[in-house]
Amino acid sequence: xxxxxxxxxxxxxxxxxxxxxxxxxxxxxxxxxxxxxxxxxxxxxxxxxxxxxxxxxxxxxxxxxxxxxxxxxxxxxxxxxxxxxxxxxxxxxxxxxxxxxxxxxxxxxxxxxxxxxxxxxxxxxxxxxxxxxxxxxxxxxxxxxxxxxxxxxxxxxxxxxxxxxxxxxxxxxxxxxxxxxxxxxxxxxxxxxxxxxxxxxxxxxxxxxxxxx
Amino acid sequence: xxxxxxxxxxxxxxxxxxxxxxxxxxxxxxxxxxxxxxxxxxxxxxxxxxxxxxxxxxxxxxxxxxxxxxxxxxxxxxxxxxxxxxxxxxxxxxxxxxxxxxxxxxxxxxxxxxxxxxxxxxxxxxxxxxxxxxxxxxxxxxxxxxxxxxxxxxxxxxxxxxxxxxxxxxxxxxxxxxxxxxxxxxxxxxxxxxxxxxxxxxxxxxxxxxxxxxxxxxxxxxxxxxxxxxxxxxxxxxxxxxxxxxxxxxxxxxxxxxxxxxxxxxxxxxxxxxxxxxxxxxxxxxxxxxxxxxxxxxxxxxxxxxxxxxxxxxxxxxxxxxxxxxxxxxxxxxxxxxxxxxxxxxxxxxxxxxxxxxxxxxxxxxxxxxxxxxxxxxxxxxxxxxxxxxxxxxxxxxxxxxxxxxxxxxxxxxxxxxxxxxxxxxxxxxxxxxxxxxxxxxxxxxxxxxxxxxxxxxxxxxxxxxxxxxxxxxxxxxxxxxxxxxxxxxxxxxxxxxxxxxxxxxxxxxxxxxxxxxxxxxxxxxxxxxxxxxxxxxxxxxxxxxxxxxxxxxxxxxxxxxxxxxxxxxxxxxxxxxxxxxxxxxxxxxxxxxxxxxxxxxxxxxxxxxxxxxxxxxxxxxxxx
Numbered sequence: 115x116x117x118x119x120x121x122x123x124x125x126x127x128x129x130x131x132x133x134x135x136x137x138x139x140x141x142x143x144x145x146x147x148x149x150x151x152x153x154x155x156x157x158x159x160x161x162x163x164x165x166x167x168x169x170x171x172x173x174x175x176x177x178x179x180x181x182x183x184x185x186x187x188x189x190x191x192x193x194x195x196x197x198x199x200x201x202x203x204x205x206x207x208x209x210x211x212x213x214x215x216x217x218x219x220x221x222x223x224x225x226x227x228x229x230x231x232x233x234x235x236x237x238x239x240x241x242x243x244x245x246x247x248x249x250x251x252x253x254x255x256x257x258x259x260x261x262x263x264x265x266x267x268x269x270x271x272x273x274x275x276x277x278x279x280x281x282x283x284x285x286x287x288x289x290x291x292x293x294x295x296x297x298x299x300x301x302x303x304x305x306x307x308x309x310x311x312x313x314x315x316x317x318x319x320x321x322x323x324x325x326x327x
Numbered sequence: 328x329x330x331x332x333x334x335x336x337x338x339x340x341x342x343x344x345x346x347x348x349x350x351x352x353x354x355x356x357x358x359x360x361x362x363x364x365x366x367x368x369x370x371x372x373x374x375x376x377x378x379x380x381x382x383x384x385x386x387x388x389x390x391x392x393x394x395x396x397x398x399x400x401x402x403x404x405x406x407x408x409x410x411x412x413x414x415x416x417x418x419x420x421x422x423x424x425x426x427x428x429x430x431x432x433x434x435x436x437x438x439x440x441x442x443x444x445x446x447x448x449x450x451x452x453x454x455x456x457x458x459x460x461x462x463x464x465x466x467x468x469x470x471x472x473x474x475x476x477x478x479x480x481x482x483x484x485x486x487x488x489x490x491x492x493x494x495x496x497x498x499x500x501x502x503x504x505x506x507x508x509x510x511x512x513x514x515x516x517x518x519x520x521x522x523x524x525x526x527x528x529x530x531x532x533x534x535x536x537x538x539x540x541x542x543x544x545x546x547x548x549x550x551x552x553x554x555x556x557x558x559x560x561x562x563x564x565x566x567x568x569x570x571x572x573x574x575x576x577x578x579x580x581x582x583x584x585x586x587x588x589x590x591x592x593x594x595x596x597x598x599x600x601x602x603x604x605x606x607x608x609x610x611x612x613x614x615x616x617x618x619x620x621x622x623x624x625x626x627x628x629x630x631x632x633x634x635x636x637x638x639x640x641x642x643x644x645x646x647x648x649x650x651x652x653x654x655x656x657x658x659x660x661x662x663x664x665x666x667x668x669x670x671x672x673x674x675x676x677x678x679x680x681x682x683x684x685x686x687x688x689x690x691x692x693x694x695x696x697x698x699x700x701x702x703x704x705x706x707x708x709x710x711x712x713x714x715x716x717x718x719x720x721x722x723x724x725x726x727x728x729x730x731x732x733x734x735x736x737x738x739x740x741x742x743x744x745x746x747x748x749x750x751x752x753x754x755x756x757x758x759x760x761x762x763x764x765x766x767x768x769x770x771x772x773x774x775x776x777x778x779x780x781x782x783x784x785x786x787x788x789x790x791x792x793x794x795x796x797x798x799x800x801x802x803x804x805x806x807x808x809x810x811x812x813x814x815x816x817x818x819x820x821x822x823x824x825x826x827x828x829x830x831x832x833x834x835x836x837x838x839x840x841x842x843x844x845x846x847x848x849x850x851x852x853x854x855x856x857x858x859x860x861x862x863x864x865x866x867x868x869x870x871x872x873x874x875x876x877x878x879x880x881x882x883x884x885x886x887x888x889x890x891x892x893x894x895x896x897x898x899x900x901x902x903x904x905x906x907x908x909x910x911x912x913x914x915x916x917x918x919x920x921x922x923x924x925x926x927x928x929x930x931x932x933x934x935x936x937x938x939x940x941x942x943x944x945x946x947x948x949x950x951x952x
Contacts, residue, residue: 141895
């Protein structure tokens with residue numbers, strides 16, 4: 115263990131002290147959120163993988179009757195705009211403009227609600243030709259989109275919760291940390307929708323077009 | 328400030344009151360770690376009894392100890408219990424107890440989440456065991472292949488409970504993994520750079536990432552199964568365009584990484600124990616750390632080797648066969664590091680060292696049979712035979728149960744303050760070691776003779792009878808060995824000699840604390856300057872100016888993830904009943920869901936939300952710096 119003694123002399127212990135006076139840590143929640151996003155992203159990867167795996171043993175898969183492109187792009191625009199609003203709100207909070215921040219938060223929740231309503235319309239229309247129990251394509255299509263809708267709902271609940279959090283005390287100006295942590299989740303939910311539009315709507319439509327259905 | 332005063336203050340801040348509320352609301356990682364260990368050990372005993380029932384049934388040809396259906400239920404419960412509710416949670420137990428002590432933190436990064444993780448693990452296990460109490464245990468084996476597990480062939484509620492209990496457990500395990508990742512990367516003691524981290528922390532960190540990326544596949548598979556069984560979807564039913572291999576793909580995409588989840592922390596424990604009793608630092612620390620991480624990574628590229636017989640392209644088979652071989656390189660690096668450590672050191676023959684060395688030997692046997700099964704022609708021959716049963720038990724008992732016992736004999740003095748009895752320990756070891764080999768080695772031969780796994784009996788005259796008898800006797804001897812250690816534990820708890828801080832003259836920071844540790848671990852946050860803090864000349868707790876006491880509340884340090892430079896101070900929440908309430912609400916949700924009382928499920932869901940709101944609501948703690 116002679117090397118260890120050498121290490122001691124090159125790294126004077128005084129360099130590490132003291133701890134008193136360091137700032138209160140504000141980042142653990144955000145780091146945990148990144149982990150949650152990683153595992154949730156993997157859940158969607160598994161879902162998309164299943165979508166393609168189920169499609170491999172079929173002559174014709176989604177391109178047989180591709181889902182209509184009427185709704186997904188509108189839904190995409192709605193979700194993306196909500197992310198912009200939320201990001202703006204986060205910056206307001208960082209600049210101590212809490213009222214504007216809260217306003218942006220509730221606006222995001224409202225936009226999320228519009229998204230869900232519109233998706234409900236899409237479901238009603240789509241259901242006429244395809245249901246979860248029609249075939250395996252219907253099963254996986256509805257499970258992926260419903261799972262995403264569930265994430266939208268969870269995101270809205272989280273945003274609403276941050277929206278009612280009080281400001282409490284000098285050291286923890288609100289609701290800055292929960293605000294940025296939750297907005298990470300909301301951006302992730304948006305990001306998943308981009309993939310859903312691409313994989314479940316656009317590509318099948320292209321293929322259907324190419325195959326001349 | 329006098330030291331006694333500091334310690335009084337810290338005790339006031341960190342101690343959980345010994346009341347009923349304190350017991351149910353504690354967030355102390357030491358308390359929760361012990362509960363994890365006890366609960367997982369109870370599951371080991373339950374799973375063990377199930378195994379012995381299976382062995383009685385198979386001892387002689389045409390036995391009628393269990394009916395065919397009961398046999399299917401028992402072996403399924405044995406597998407599910409051992410793989411999901413014993414093997415991983417027992418390692419989590421060690422990690423929950425030890426990781427904060429090892430890295431010099433006063434608790435986990437999310438102590439209430441830690442409590443929730445424990446309670447939800449416990450309740451998911453109870454939920455699973457409702458099924459056998461109803462006489463309707465799952466009966467599809469621990470990997471529950473469709474179509475047998477669809478409602479056509481498995482109409483009982485057991486399979487639903489299996490699927491939902493696994494989803495429940497997944498929530499718990501994922502939360503635990505998040506907690507470990509943030510704890511290990513953020514809360515290490517000042518100076519404990521990533522190159523000085525104990526190897527057990529490396530393996531726990533690795534499997535936490537593996538859990539994040541592997542478990543969603545299981546969740547997806549279980550969601551699909553439950554939807555197919557109850558809601559008429561067509562994921563697995565071929566008539567509706569489903570695919571039975573989808574289950575296998577998803578299950579093994581999760582399942583093989585899971586093998587490393589229940590294996591790597593055990594190797595991490597061996598990597599700490601062997602050097603201590605070989606009286607020298609481990610040989611090739613960096614290589615062991617890197618091969619641990621590579622095992623976790625490459626473990627994602629081998630899952631198809633469970634499915635070589637279902638039919639796939641030669642390209643896929645070659646790739647996954649090669650991937651499986653690659654893993655053995657990383658394991659071999661670790662094995663040689665351990666052997667070299669013993670070779671270059673001056674080994675001390677303690678019970679813990681016996682278990683650790685035996686584990687290396689058994690792991691090599693299991694690894695070699697794994698290489699055989701990784702070769703495709705051999706795999707086709709031995710697939711679904713007792714050869715595979717022998718392989719999985721050599722790997723899982725050799726590389727999980729034996730290291731766990733090594734860990735118990737090594738760390739129990741820290742947890743209880745009493746030394747374990749060495750004579751009884753060695754007796755237990757030899758009985759277990761002999762029983763294990765008598766019980767499981769002949770299974771290789773049975774497999775090569777063609778005895779399929781999972782049959783509830785066999786005809787006389789096939790040549791299986793005498794070997795099966797030997798296997799049964801061996802398994803009972805093994806069980807006896809486990810019991811001797813249980814007796815040893817209770818005897819030593821009362822009469823063992825007092826352990827003191829560092830009975831083994833170990834190197835890790837956890838031995839800097841009292842035995843059992845004070846609720847705040849050490850009065851001064853330790854500073855680490857080498858890989859072996861207690862073996863160097865530097866005093867980790869030296870702090871004449873009381874600059875590292877952190878007694879302005881429940882506080883611990885945060886440091887940078889690479890160099891562990893001090894960065895900030897983390898506030899640690901106080902005891903709370905919210906985690907328990909959350910786990911109970913989830914328990915109610917799952918149990919009512921499985922019995923189709925959906926309105927109560929909805930109420931439970933709202934309960935979960937409200938508990939979450941209460942949990943996260945900001946409140947002032949005892950004192951804030």
